[in-house]
Amino acid sequence: MTVTTEFLIRSPHLPFVGLAESLDSGQFECVHGLCLEHDARVFVVYLEPDESVTEDDLLAFDEVVEVTSLGRASGKDVYQVTIELADVVSEAFSPERFTATQMEPTVVTPEGWYEKKLFQHYEAFNGMRARCEEYGIDIDLISIAQNPSEDDESSQYGLTDRQHEALTLAISRGYYESPRQASTEELAEEMGISQPSMSSLLRRGERQLLTSTLGTEPDLNTLSS
Known part of the structure; x- marks a missing residue:
């Protein structure tokens, strides 16, 4: 929301x-x-x-x-x-x-x-x-x-509301800075969820952003060769 x-x-x-x-x-x-x-x-x-x-x-x-x-x-x-x-x-x-x-x-x-x-x-x-x-x-x-809620499929870049919330929080707290300024445990506590759930939200959100930005699913065999 x-x-x-x-x-x-x-x-x-x-x-x-x-x-x-x-x-x-x-x-x-x-x-x-x-x-x-x-x-x-x-x-x-x-x-x-x-x-x-x-x-x-x-x-x-x-x-x-x-x-x-x-x-x-x-x-x-x-x-x-x-x-x-x-x-x-x-x-x-x-x-x-x-x-x-x-x-x-x-x-x-x-x-x-x-x-x-x-x-x-x-x-x-x-x-x-x-x-x-x-x-x-x-x-x-x-x-x-x-603002009216958007369906997950119609949200920008295909992110769900929770993925967007998790990524936005991570960015604002310096999770993606080097060195990191926040841990997944701290982010999870702020969102009121478990650490594994937080890690999963970030991982799925990151993959969705990459897939949406690149325009296609990457060929894993090509990337690993």
Whole structure:
């Protein structure tokens, strides 16, 4: 089960709020990777050309370290912006604490950041909100809705819900890092299943991903020769 959420993040430590305040429209879109790595400092910013914002204008903001123009896309001026991210923001959005997928670009306004994210379940969203509040970051929920379940056969890459959940958890906990940051026993405990069941879920999920990506079942005789 997954849930789609829309919420507003409020904190004086969020970057780019001052930029939104300076614009006639009072808002702009940006893309960032905080839901993937908590210390992501590179943002892609999309600005309306009639706002007449230059690279020097962006560099004038205290949090901005470097700006590179990427040209124009979909009628908007696009910039790659490296910022100095406040520690409270990077710690609050530590991705090993929760798993979320950004569904649309962040809309930055003088009030804060409007986000639309996909979470694995309600508890994952509540965990993210509780962690943010620990660091003085307010999360105002706008909407939350459970997504209809998909049949196993129609899920992306042919993974079952449990295989997808196991693989996603393993990735977020560093199971596939070198050296590994989590064991199958730890993952199994978090999912509330036995270690052999966890290993089986990962193994079958990995095989399904490989088969789906390669487009065919591998010829074992060929591979071993």
